[in-house]
Amino acid sequence: MAGRGGEAVLADGQALSGAMLRQLFLGQCLVLALHLAWMPAWLAALAALVAGYRHLQLRRRLPRAGVVLRLAGVGALTGGLWLHYGTLGQMEAMIGLLLGVYLLKLLETHDRRDGRVVVAIGFVATTVAFLHDQGIPMAAGGLLVLAWLVHSLVWLSGGDARRAWRESAWLLLLSAPLMVLLFAVFPRLGPLWNLPQADRASTGLTDEIAPGDIAQLSRSDARAFRARFEGAEPTPAERYWRVYTLSDFDGERWRRTTPERLAATLGRPLEEFVAEGRRSPWLDGAPRFEVELLLEPDSRPWRPSLGAPLATEEPLRFLADGTLEGTSPLASRSLLRMSSTGQAPANPDPAGPAWHAMLPAEGNPRTRELAERLWRESGAEPRAFLAAIMARFGEAPFRYTLSPPRLTSADRVDEFLFESRAGYCTHYASAMAVMARSVGLPARVVAGFLGGERHPDGHFTIRDYDAHAWIEVWLDGAWQRLDPTAAIAPERIEEGPQAVDDGREAFLADAPFSPLRMREVGWVNRLRLDWERLEYRWQRGVIGYQREARNALMARVTARLHALWDRLVALAPGRGWLGGLLGLLMAAAAAAGLAALLRLAWRRQREAHDEALRIARLQAWLGRRGLGVRPGESPSAHLRRVAEAAGDAGPALRDCAHHLERLRYAPLGRSERRERRRQLARREREVRRRLRRLPRRRRGGAQAGGVAS
Numbered sequence: 007m008a009g010r011g012g013e014a015v016l017a018d019g020q021a022l023s024g025a026m027l028r029q030l031f032l033g034q035c036l037v038l039a040l041h042l043a044w045m046p047a048w049l050a051a052l053a054a055l056v057a058g059y060r061h062l063q064l065r066r067r068l069p070r071a072g073v074v075l076r077l078a079g080v081g082a083l084t085g086g087l088w089l090h091y092g093t094l095g096q097m098e099a100m101i102g103l104l105l106g107v108y109l110l111k112l113l114e115t116h117d118r119r120d121g122r123v124v125v126a127i128g129f130v131a132t133t134v135a136f137l138h139d140q141g142i143p144m145a146a147g148g149l150l151v152l153a154w155l156v157h158s159l160v161w162l163s164g165g166d167a168r169r170a171w172r173e174s175a176w177l178l179l180l181s182a183p184l185m186v187l188l189f190a191v192f193p194r195l196g197p198l199w200n201l202p203q204a205d206r207a208s209t210g211l212t213d214e215i216a217p218g219d220i221a222q223l224s225r226s227d228a229r230a231f232r233a234r235f236e237g238a239e240p241t242p243a244e245r246y247w248r249v250y251t252l253s254d255f256d257g258e259r260w261r262r263t264t265p266e267r268l269a270a271t272l273g274r275p276l277e278e279f280v281a282e283g284r285r286s287p288w289l290d291g292a293p294r295f296e297v298e299l300l301l302e303p304d305s306r307p308w309r310p311s312l313g314a315p316l317a318t319e320e321p322l323r324f325l326a327d328g329t330l331e332g333t334s335p336l337a338s339r340s341l342l343r344m345s346s347t348g349q350a351p352a353n354p355d356p357a358g359p360a361w362h363a364m365l366p367a368e369g370n371p372r373t374r375e376l377a378e379r380l381w382r383e384s385g386a387e388p389r390a391f392l393a394a395i396m397a398r399f400g401e402a403p404f405r406y407t408l409s410p411p412r413l414t415s416a417d418r419v420d421e422f423l424f425e426s427r428a429g430y431c432t433h434y435a436s437a438m439a440v441m442a443r444s445v446g447l448p449a450r451v452v453a454g455f456l457g458g459e460r461h462p463d464g465h466f467t468i469r470d471y472d473a474h475a476w477i478e479v480w481l482d483g484a485w486q487r488l489d490p491t492a493a494i495a496p497e498r499i500e501e502g503p504q505a506v507d508d509g510r511e512a513f514l515a516d517a518p519f520s521p522l523r524m525r526e527v528g529w530v531n532r533l534r535l536d537w538e539r540l541e542y543r544w545q546r547g548v549i550g551y552q553r554e555a556r557n558a559l560m561a562r563v564t565a566r567l568h569a570l571w572d573r574l575v576a577l578a579p580g581r582g583w584l585g586g587l588l589g590l591l592m593a594a595a596a597a598a599g600l601a602a603l604l605r606l607a608w609r610r611q612r613e614a615h616d617e618a619l620r621i622a623r624l625q626a627w628l629g630r631r632g633l634g635v636r637p638g639e640s641p642s643a644h645l646r647r648v649a650e651a652a653g654d655a656g657p658a659l660r661d662c663a664h665h666l667e668r669l670r671y672a673p674l675g676r677s678e679r680r681e682r683r684r685q686l687a688r689r690e691r692e693v694r695r696r697l698r699r700l701p702r703r704r705r706g707g708a709q710a711g712g713v714a715s
Contacts, residue, residue, distance in 0.1 A: 022121055024064055025167070027112075029158050030124050031057050034109055036151045037128050040135035040144065045102055046090050052083070053109050060112055071113040079110045101134055121162050128155045140338065140549045142541055153178060164654060164696075189551070190559060211473050213250045213262035213306075215453055217413055217422060217433040226470040227520045229302055230455060231310060232542055234465040236296040240312060242500050244348055246476065246487065247310040247455040247468060251327035253355075253362055255443075257369040258418055260436060260451045265325060268357055278356040279326050282333070285317040286324040288353040293317070293345030300545055301340050307332040310454060310468075313348040326356050327450075328485070341550045350478045350485040359480060362448035370419040370440060377444035388447055388481055395438055396493040403427050406434075406495035431498075434490035435475040448480035452487075457502045463539050472502065617669045617686055621645075621662065624690055631697060642667050655696035661689045 022030075031053075038045075038053060062068040071079075083106035084094070091099040108127045115124055132151050136144060156177055161170040211230070252260035263271075265279035281287045293316045301309070307323075309315075314328040320342070323331040328351030330344075355362065380398075384390035398404075410429040415421045419440050422433050435451050442449035456474035458466035476489040492499050521534040621641050629635065633648045642663040649659035665686040669679065 021116055022118065026121060026158075026161065027060060027064070027115070029161065029167075030115065030121060031060075031112060033125070033128055033151070033154050033158055034112065036147075036154055037108070037131045037135075038105060040132065040147050040151060041101065041105060041138065044098060044138045045105065046086075048086065049102065049105055049109070052106060056109050056112050070116070076110065076113055079113065080107065083107070083110065097137060101137070104131055104134060118162055122159065125155050125159050125162070128158075137338075140545070142544050145544075211249060211308075211453060211455075211470075213252070213308075213453075214259050215252065215432050215436075215451070215475060216259040217410070217418060217429060217436055227522050228470045230468045230470060230472070231302055232300040232465055232467050233312075233458065234298045234300075234546075236298065238295060240295060240348060242457060243492075245312065245455075245457050245466075246452075246474075246489075247312055247458075248314075248329060248452050249308050249310050249454040250452070251325075251329050251478075252451040252453060253327070253357070255365065255436075255440065257366045257416075260439075263357075272357065272361075274356065280331075281324050282321055283324065284319070284321055286315060288324070288326055289314055289316055289347065289351065291316075291347070294348040296345050297343070298546075299342040299344065300542070300550065301336055301342060303336050303338055305335050307335050309342060309344075311344060312346045314346060314351040316345045316347060318342065318344040326353065327351070328353075339545055339549060341546065350487040352484040354480070354483075355485075359448040362450050362480065363443050363446055365440065365443050370417045372417070372420045372424055373437065373440055374444045376423065377441035380441070381445040388479070391445065391447075392438075392442070392479065392488060395441055396488070396490060399434055399438075399490050400493040404494055406430070406491065406498065431489075431491045432475045434494060435477050438488065438490045439477045442477070442479055450478050452476055452478055456499065459502075461535055461539055461542070463542075465539075465542055467538065467542075617666055617683060620686065620690060621666050624662070624693065627694065628697075633697075652693075652697060655693050658689045658692040658696065662686060662693065665689070 034053060038049060042050065059068060059071065063070060084103065087099050087102045087106070088094060090102075093099060094103065104127075108124070108131050111120075111124050111127060115121055128151070132148055132155070135148060138144070153174060157167075157170050157174040160173045160177070161167055250262045252262050254261040254263045265276060268274070268279050269276040295312050297312060299310065309322060309330040309332050311330050315324065315330045318330075321333065323333060325331065380394045381391050384394050404427045407428050408430065410433060411426045413421050413426065419437050422429055423437055432451075439449040439451050453473070453475050455468045455472040456476075457472050458468040460466050474491070476487060476491070478485040478487055480486075489499070521530060524530040524534075618641075625635055625641060625644060628644075628648060633652070635641075635644045636647075639647070645659045645663040645666075649656040649663075652659055665682050668674065669682050669686070674682065
């Protein structure tokens with residue numbers, strides 16, 4: 007049956023109108039917009055190509071897409087994703103395949119059933135978008151797309167677009183309380199499967215460094231993690247976040263040696279180098295800092311700690327060198343609560359002093375000669391020797407710069423100490439560690455972060471440009487932290503890399519539009535801080551809402567309910583009397599509710615097996631809305647007459663009359679009779695939904711006639 011303006015969606019199998027196809031295509035564009043920041047841009051070209059083909063096909067300029075064309079589209083999509091990612095096993099490639107099939111589905115979408123399939127895939131693709139990001143913009147975009155898809159689904163059920171918007175708004179409004187209740191009460195479930203992730207990391211810090219590597223991170227404002235302290239906060243000079251301990255030096259680069267490699271190299275049990283649990287087996291004592299970390303996604307399992315980690319709320323891998331690892335990489339933002347010492351580890355490394363004093367047999371001869379001379383001049387006293395190195399770095403012509411000259415010789419430490427004499431933290435840390443090892447002092451380089459921006463609400467944000475390197479030397483039965491950067495550029499320790507004058511042009515060079523460049527503009531900086539505070543609270547309170555937070559919320563709600571009950575009881579002259587009365591009222595309300603449910607269930611059961619009773623109730627419902635039965639009129643005749651004036655509910659009324667007659671008079675088998683009753687119930691509900699807005703007539707009013715005006 008044709009409707010206004012051409013083809014209309016009235017029943018499964020009938021063609022979609024041009025307006026509905028536009029609705030579906032715009033929904034696809036909205037879904038694609040949620041993914042475009044992470045997916046190849048050529049998917050947008052694919053969407054435009056599919057839309058153009060469907061437009062020409064509707065105008066009779068192109069034939070319908072056949073099986074060959076559709077298979078060719080899927081093949082081209084798969085090949086494009088393979089060329090773009092090199093594999094189809096990564097998360098981004100799998101999402102791209104889902105989106106591509108979602109877009110190509112429009113080529114074979116011709117009727118109402120196909121439209122519903124497109125909308126269903128849209129719901130899945132919208133949910134998948136939260137694998138990329140779970141921030142406020144993504145949540146707002148997801149809500150917009152959800153509203154559009156629900157509207158499309160309601161429109162596909164019949165009626166016009168304006169009425170579909172009203173019904174969609176009601177559906178979303180009525181579902182909101184249930185959504186909030188499920189979010190607050192329902193326990194979080196772990197992932198049912200492991201989706202392969204791309205080897206990507208939110209920070210550029212790696213487990214091996216050479217002079218100049220960390221200097222490149224000063225060009226980026228990418229966020230590494232955020233921290234909130236419970237109790238005492240560290241001073242700027244104490245914010246050393248250790249990530250990697252680097253003990254293997256090949257003359258150019260410092261590398262981290264994994265516990266597995268150490269155990270294999272030294273022929274020792276693995277348990278001597280790593281332990282999994284909630285507390286470090288190598289350190290004890292009271293923690294100095296209690297901190298909650300909000301970690302960014304990362305394909306590496308590292309976990310930062312302020313000094314040496316003592317304990318965590320979840321099982322992790324505690325390494326004997328004072329670093330911390332997760333049992334798996336982070337696929338999404340995660341909360342981690344931990345306690346730490348704030349200092350270098352006090353325990354000896356099981357690898358032994360000899361391991362941390364090793365140097366290549368040859369290389370950097372001038373550095374070794376300088377170290378031996380300073381060692382003799384200091385009387386072979388380790389602290390005096392290290393102080394002499396720090397004093398040498400603090401003198402001209404050594405300088406600290408974010409844009410160090412490139413070192414190209416085979417003896418790079420020599421080139422830095424005696425020729426360029428300009429560098430970043432890794433230059434000075436590497437040179438000092440090599441000089442310490444040259445005289446037999448165990449030393450190692452630590453890579454991590456220093457500092458962090460403190461926000462007005464008390465949390466700290468640590469970014470890529472806060473990456474830093476320092477050294478630890480074994481002295482007096484414990485590892486001692488030494489930072490040569492403090493001698494050459496103390497402002498870097500107190501204020502961060504942006505405070506370094508020499509090489510300021512390199513700071514945030516890879517982030518030209520970063521709002522951090524406008525810190526001096528008051529209102530811009532306030533807006534940035536307000537947004538970051540809001541986003542942090544969203545991530546911590548909404549995305550980070552886990553079992554502990556749910557239990558705490560339930561405990562608070564229960565405590566308040568108990569307090570309210572105690573207050574009500576206290577107002578009564580006799581507690582026993584009030585308790586009995588309230589108990590009686592609650593029992594009466596429960597009994598009434600149970601009776602109502604049983605009555606409703608009994609009525610539904612009778613209607614399911616008695617079509618005459620169902621139609622009689624429908625006729626009574628119509629009569630209360632001015633569409634009553636005329637004298638001598640049969641139920642089928644009544645429904646067909648009312649259908650002429652019932653607008654878009656007319657087809658459903660006629661179907662009800664048809665199903666009633668077949669059930670009453672036709673010889674039907676048991677299965678066919680059961681199917682007829684199901685269809686009658688479905689159409690009867692549709693009539694009620696479409697005519698619900700008609701005004702009710704008062705008792706005693708007219709029972710016959712047309713639609714009430």
